[in-house]
Amino acid sequence: MTVLQADPLALLRTRTSTKWATYPPDVLPMFVAEMDYPVAPEIAAKLVELVGRSDLGYDSRRPDLGLAFASFASDAWGWELDPKTLKWTVNVMHAMTEITRAAIEPGDRVLLNTPVYPPFFWAVREAGGELVDVPLRVDSPTERGLDLEGIEQAFRDGVKAYLLCHPHNPIGFPHRREELERVAELAAQYGVLVVSDEIHGPLTHSDAEFVPYLAVSDAARETGVCVTSASKAFNIPGLTAAWWVPGSRAVAERLAGLPESLVHRVSHFGTHASTVGLGESRQWLADVVETLEASRALLTRLLAEQLPDAVLHEPTSSYLAWIDFRAYGWGDDPQKRIVKEAKVALTPGPAFGAAGHGFARLNFACSPEVLEEGIRRIAAIG
Numbered sequence: 001m002t003v004l005q006a007d008p009l010a011l012l013r014t015r016t017s018t019k020w021a022t023y024p025p026d027v028l029p030m031f032v033a034e035m036d037y038p039v040a041p042e043i044a045a046k047l048v049e050l051v052g053r054s055d056l057g058y059d060s061r062r063p064d065l066g067l068a069f070a071s072f073a074s075d076a077w078g079w080e081l082d083p084k085t086l087k088w089t090v091n092v093m094h095a096m097t098e099i100t101r102a103a104i105e106p107g108d109r110v111l112l113n114t115p116v117y118p119p120f121f122w123a124v125r126e127a128g129g130e131l132v133d134v135p136l137r138v139d140s141p142t143e144r145g146l147d148l149e150g151i152e153q154a155f156r157d158g159v160k161a162y163l164l165c166h167p168h169n170p171i172g173f174p175h176r177r178e179e180l181e182r183v184a185e186l187a188a189q190y191g192v193l194v195v196s197d198e199i200h201g202p203l204t205h206s207d208a209e210f211v212p213y214l215a216v217s218d219a220a221r222e223t224g225v226c227v228t229s230a231s232k233a234f235n236i237p238g239l240t241a242a243w244w245v246p247g248s249r250a251v252a253e254r255l256a257g258l259p260e261s262l263v264h265r266v267s268h269f270g271t272h273a274s275t276v277g278l279g280e281s282r283q284w285l286a287d288v289v290e291t292l293e294a295s296r297a298l299l300t301r302l303l304a305e306q307l308p309d310a311v312l313h314e315p316t317s318s319y320l321a322w323i324d325f326r327a328y329g330w331g332d333d334p335q336k337r338i339v340k341e342a343k344v345a346l347t348p349g350p351a352f353g354a355a356g357h358g359f360a361r362l363n364f365a366c367s368p369e370v371l372e373e374g375i376r377r378i379a380a381i382g
Contacts, residue, residue: 004291006036006367017238023345028374031347033320035235035365037288040281043234043273050272059241059268061088068278069243075282076202079215085252086243090265092199093119095227095244098262100127100161102255103193108160113146114353115322117169117197121353124163132159135355136171141313141324144171146179148186155190162187164196166213167204170322170352170361172315174201174210184213184220193251194224199242200318202233202285205293208316214247221247225255230274232318233285241270292319295364298371306379319365322349326358328382335360342377 006012013020019034038044050056066083073079089095100110100123110129112120113136124131134150151162162183167174187194196213204210213224229242246252277285296314299321303310309327323346325334335348338360349359364371 002287002290003294004037004287006365006370007038009367009370012036023339027339027343027345028370028377029345030363030366030370030374031345031361033232033318033363034237035288035319036367036370037235037291037365039236040234040277040284042276042280042284043236046272046276047269050269055268057268059088059266059271061263061266062271062275065241065243065271065275065278068275072202072278072282073212077210077212077215079212081214081245086245087263088266088271089227089242089244089262090240090267091231092197092227092229092242093123094265095242095262096120096163096195096197097123097126098258099193099195099225099227099244099255100124100129100163102258103195104129104160109154109158111151111154111159111162111192112353113165113168115170115349115355115359116165116352118351120163120165120197129161132157133353135353136168138171138313141311144173144313146175146183148179148182151183152186155186155192159190159192161193161195164194164213166196166198167200167210167317169200169318170320170347170356170359171313172200172317172320172322174204174208174317177209177211177216180211180213180216180220184217184223187223188219192223193254194220196224196226198226198228199232201228202230203289203292203319204317205289205296205315207293210317214245222250223247225251230277231270233288234273234277234281236270236273236277239270239273240265240267241274292365295319295366295368295371296321298368299362299364299375302372302375306375307382309382319363321362321364322359323362324359330358332357333360334358337381338378341381344374344377 066086070083106128311324347361349356
């Protein structure tokens with residue numbers, strides 16, 4: 001394997017995506033989930049090939065994406081799925097919203113586990129649901145998981161759908177198999193649809209195990225939907241393409257009336273890039289994960305040396321670090337002071353729910369030099 005080199009900062013600043021266009025040039029952007037590494041060469045070559053022959057039309061929804069994902073899921077996780085069950089969508093959160101809308105009646109209860117990716121709140125509201133929060137059980141920065149007793153009580157109280165973030169964002173860990181098995185048992189008992197966002201699954205580190213929800217048991221397949229994309233793993237969020245997989249025929253029939261807009265906005269570039277990534281860029285992905293593990297280790301050391309009172313909830317998946325700054329007295333949203341005084345942009349903790357007060361999320365998918373500079377700047381205001 002090879003540790004990847006991030007693009008030089010001067011080159012990164014010529015990018016026009018959200019990460020590099022939101023703040024002025026004196027701010028180091030370490031917030032939104034975009035990596036600083038060059039795209040996989042196989043994906044770059046495919047995109048150049050498409051442009052070269054002016055193949056820029058509407059997407060034809062070819063079956064090769066389903067085949068590529070089924071092969072990847074089998075090899076990476078031992079999850080055997082029928083590629084014909086894969087259903088296209090423009091992005092994960094659009095599908096999460098519409099699946100939730102189809103699964104509930106207006107005013108029905110929908111469960112989340114905070115702190116959680118902010119668009120989950122939007123999805124519940126847009127789908128017409130009433131949000132129910134059972135916060136994650138966080139016994140320590142390394143002991144975290146689902147509050148199964150709280151989830152059972154919420155199901156008993158009438159929850160109709162459960163939006164599961166797996167691996168979890170922002171804390172950055174995959175849920176344990178035994179916890180998912182229990183969730184599935186409870187969902188079957190109480191008639192709850194589990195909608196599992198698994199977009200960060202391919203970026204699970206070597207010291208953790210990712211088990212897709214639909215792979216844990218028959219009960220999971222009868223109660224669940226997987227929604228995912230190659231966009232995080234292969235750093236292609238601008239090439240909008242995602243997919244969802246119903247766990248059973250009964251679940252598929254329950255969701256048969258989803259709007260056509262889920263499919264018709266899918267990007268031609270996105271389906272090609274996703275197919276190539278899943279099929280041909282697996283070594284690149286392995287190199288990314290190794291690089292992220294090295295960056296995580298560096299972040300852990302830098303915080304211990306320069307911000308010793310900050311508490312890192314060390315992730316075991318993806319490249320997003322959940323950091324507790326409460327010991328420094330920087331208020332409910334420490335990001336406000338950090339971006340103003342340190343010129344480093346993080347994601348505000350309160351956006352992830354009340355459990356995020358005093359926290360911020362940091363993206364460490366960058367060069368060691370950028371990470372060192374970012375922590376140095378933050379430490380200077382401590």
